[in-house]
Amino acid sequence: MTYMSNRLRRSMLFVPGNNPALIIDAPVFTPDSIILDLEDAVAVDQKDAARELVVSALKTLDFGVCEVCVRINGRHTPFFAADVSALVPVKPHALRLAMVESAEDVACLDELLGRCEADAGLPVGTVKIMASIETAKGVMNASTIALSSPRLVAMSFGAEDFTNSIQSERTPGGHELLYARTAVVLAARAAGIDPIDTVFTLVEDDAAFKADVRAAKQLGFAGKSCVHPRQIALAHEVFLPTPEELSKAERVLAAYTEALERGAGVVAVEGRMVDGPIVARAQRVVDIANASKSLREVRAR
Amino acid sequence: MSTLIKRCAQAGSFESGDVLVHVAPSPEKLAIYIKSKVGPRFSSSMQESVRAVAAELGVTAASLEVVDSGALDFVLRARVATALRRAIE
Numbered sequence: 015m016t017y018m019s020n021r022l023r024r025s026m027l028f029v030p031g032n033n034p035a036l037i038i039d040a041p042v043f044t045p046d047s048i049i050l051d052l053e054d055a056v057a058v059d060q061k062d063a064a065r066e067l068v069v070s071a072l073k074t075l076d077f078g079v080c081e082v083c084v085r086i087n088g089r090h091t092p093f094f095a096a097d098v099s100a101l102v103p104v105k106p107h108a109l110r111l112a113m114v115e116s117a118e119d120v121a122c123l124d125e126l127l128g129r130c131e132a133d134a135g136l137p138v139g140t141v142k143i144m145a146s147i148e149t150a151k152g153v154m155n156a157s158t159i160a161l162s163s164p165r166l167v168a169m170s171f172g173a174e175d176f177t178n179s180i181q182s183e184r185t186p187g188g189h190e191l192l193y194a195r196t197a198v199v200l201a202a203r204a205a206g207i208d209p210i211d212t213v214f215t216l217v218e219d220d221a222a223f224k225a226d227v228r229a230a231k232q233l234g235f236a237g238k239s240c241v242h243p244r245q246i247a248l249a250h251e252v253f254l255p256t257p258e259e260l261s262k263a264e265r266v267l268a269a270y271t272e273a274l275e276r277g278a279g280v281v282a283v284e285g286r287m288v289d290g291p292i293v294a295r296a297q298r299v300v301d302i303a304n305a306s307k308s309l310r311e312v313r314a315r
Numbered sequence: 316m317s318t319l320i321k322r323c324a325q326a327g328s329f330e331s332g333d334v335l336v337h338v339a340p341s342p343e344k345l346a347i348y349i350k351s352k353v354g355p356r357f358s359s360s361m362q363e364s365v366r367a368v369a370a371e372l373g374v375t376a377a378s379l380e381v382v383d384s385g386a387l388d389f390v391l392r393a394r395v396a397t398a399l400r401r402a403i404e
Contacts, residue, residue: 034333034390063397064324070393 023237024253030055032064043243047081072104088113102130108142117162132208148172160205173212199234208236217242263296318373323388325399327394336398341378394401
């Protein structure tokens, strides 16, 4: 599988790694990323079966334009090394490491990936890493974790384990998560990787899910972990710029380009001064819209 | 050298899209029993897949019972491999 830099990760769909029917169906729903899960979704006595099934699926199935990741078991579990060594030869785009609490956790995975890639005759760096921050310790170390490996492409936040670790519980308002979500966003953005928000488990409440995704987008997250296919289109809808946002961004960029050509340092659009950060934001809106459009075109083929 | 089947083991399930594979020691050769709604049409290719996985693992003598619930080939191969590994270890 070829790795695409700057890909969209608006939706990352979790798929239980020991369920053949759900694995086969996953690409039909066209999430930006599929996460084949060997961790929480798999019973301890079925870890070997799920690993074998996921490896066989990665060898065989065409996942289309979806990014394909595998959530492996944590570094301190007896399944970690076996997960990595079995998966590397079949080249998933990335491994998502659960329960990351320190830069050392990622460095350990990085080193093991390097050895497995060499054994498989693959270039070092073929398989990327996503770090999952799910504990108080992980949140406190988020900034060093985000810089711990050049393989890191995303850092996700897991609220269920996190609330356990702070001896709290999740509430509809999510105030107990605000600091942690923000810390993950800042650490990931500062390192130039994608922050991915936690799952939303009330799968039949679309309005509440969209509100949660809007809050995540506002905090700076690039995408949302999803536990049900119905959440994918909703997440895409929230992360996609509205026609008004896109039109405004295009006007800002056009005015800025024209100002540069005239040699003017400053320009105003609709009564508002346009400077560097506003141009950068407008460019980001256009980039996301273009990426969404090209993805739709690829999928329509 | 042939890999020895030490015990009975199984992998998979009766869920739609899956297959249940049961392995037991057998003294002489590979004996494969397939129960599938698509058996009349696909039994020989399923047999071939089971034999291929057994060969990869060096297993030449075992009894394998396969109860198919509409599994694709990659699922069958994975479940056979898991069941055999469990029976070998």
